[in-house]
Amino acid sequence: MSKFGRSIRIFLADGSPTGLRHVEIANWSGQALACPRSRFSELGKWEESKRPGVYFLFENSAGDNNVAYIGESEDVFKRLADHDRKKEFWNEVIIFTSKDENLTKGHIKYLEARLVEISKSADRYELENSNTPTKSSLPRADAAAMEEFVDNIRIVLGSLSHRILESVSSVVTQAIVEPKEDSLINYEFSFKVNKVTAQGRVTDDGFLLLQGSQIAHKSSPSMPGKNLLIKEQMISDGLLEDKGTFYLLVKDKLMSSSSYAAALVAGNSRSGPQSWKTPEGEYLKVIEERLVSKT
Incomplete structure (x- = not known):
């Protein structure tokens, strides 16, 4: 992670933030083109899209399951x-040349293999790739240059709201090793309710429910419908292990908010800021108010 x-620089080809965009990082020889599938024909007018490179196909949906393909x-x-003729799932493409x-x-075979490897490790997106590509053997200097290329791809994708290459756990680890001044990311929280105990941390893109947390076995009618679907999916995916009286994570x-995380743990509707607290007994809500008052 860059320190x-x-x-x-993001150039909006037609002035629309959802249209075709050309992205550059200062002093980088690489470049990106991001385009919705509905505007795919416009890509053919850009010579940048006809060069050797790697690409990501994304399915952007309102659900929690993110799907992607790397090639x-x-x-x-x-x-x-x-792919436009044969692959149905995607509605956005981002290419790097x-x-x-x-x-x-x-070079591009090396990049493809590394990007698939990193995205699988980050485990934020479900990859449509049926095979794991083989990383080509490069001279040491070339491999180092491609690793820098990968890091810039990660930065560009993140700026375009796709954190497919960013591990949530690594973000938390960095927060512990290099705490930021006056930030919620510095704190570890716990929540005890109905004989279950859970741990979590605030991250830049949501609330991370930590491995080992206990989840209530039963869900009441007051539990948000979205949470119930998430819980059922987690059980189906094997993320929740049935211990008889509770589920073990x-x-x-990663949850979208502390309240959704608290509701999942408790099995009913909860306010996250008034549920999660530090080992010293300070609630998330109190810390939020204190940090805001300092600005």
């Missing part, structure tokens, strides 16, 4: 045209 500021090609637009002619087949789970 210094970065400058990103590579020596002519990205040509490959995408094939180089401003110069230095990306070879070996076997893997960190």
Whole structure:
């Protein structure tokens, strides 16, 4: 994770934030094109899309399940045209190519393999890739350059609201090792209710329910419907292990808010800020109010 500021330039081709966008990072030879599927034909007018590179197909939906596909090609637009005919799930594409002619087949195969590897480890998106690509062997200097390319891809994707390469757990680990001044990220919280105990942390993109947390076995009618669907999906995916009187969370789970996390734990509607508290007994709500009062 970069410890210094970065400058990103996003050009809106037609002035619309949801249309075709060209993205650059200062002093980087790479570039990105982001385009909704409905505007896919416009990509063909951009020579940047017809170079060797890697690409991400995303399904943007209102649900909690994020789906993506990662690929590579020596002519990205040509490959995408094939996907436009044969792959149904996606509605946005983001491609990465180089401003110069230095990306070879070996480079893009290396990038594809690393991006699939990192995204699977981050476990934020369900990948549609049926096979795990083989990483090409590169000279040490080239491999180092491609790792820098990967890091810039991560930054661009994050700026476009796709954190597919960012592990939630690593963000929490960094917060512990390098705490930020006056930030909710610095605190660890717990919640005890109905004989179950859970632990969690605030992150930049939600509330992380930590592995080992206990979840109420029963869900009352007051539990938000979205939470019930999430709970059922977690049981189906094996994230919740049935212990008879409660469920045990076997893997960190990112929730959209502290209230949704508290409701999942308790099995009924709850206010997160008034449920989660530090080991010292200070509630999340109190910390939020104190930090706001300092600004």
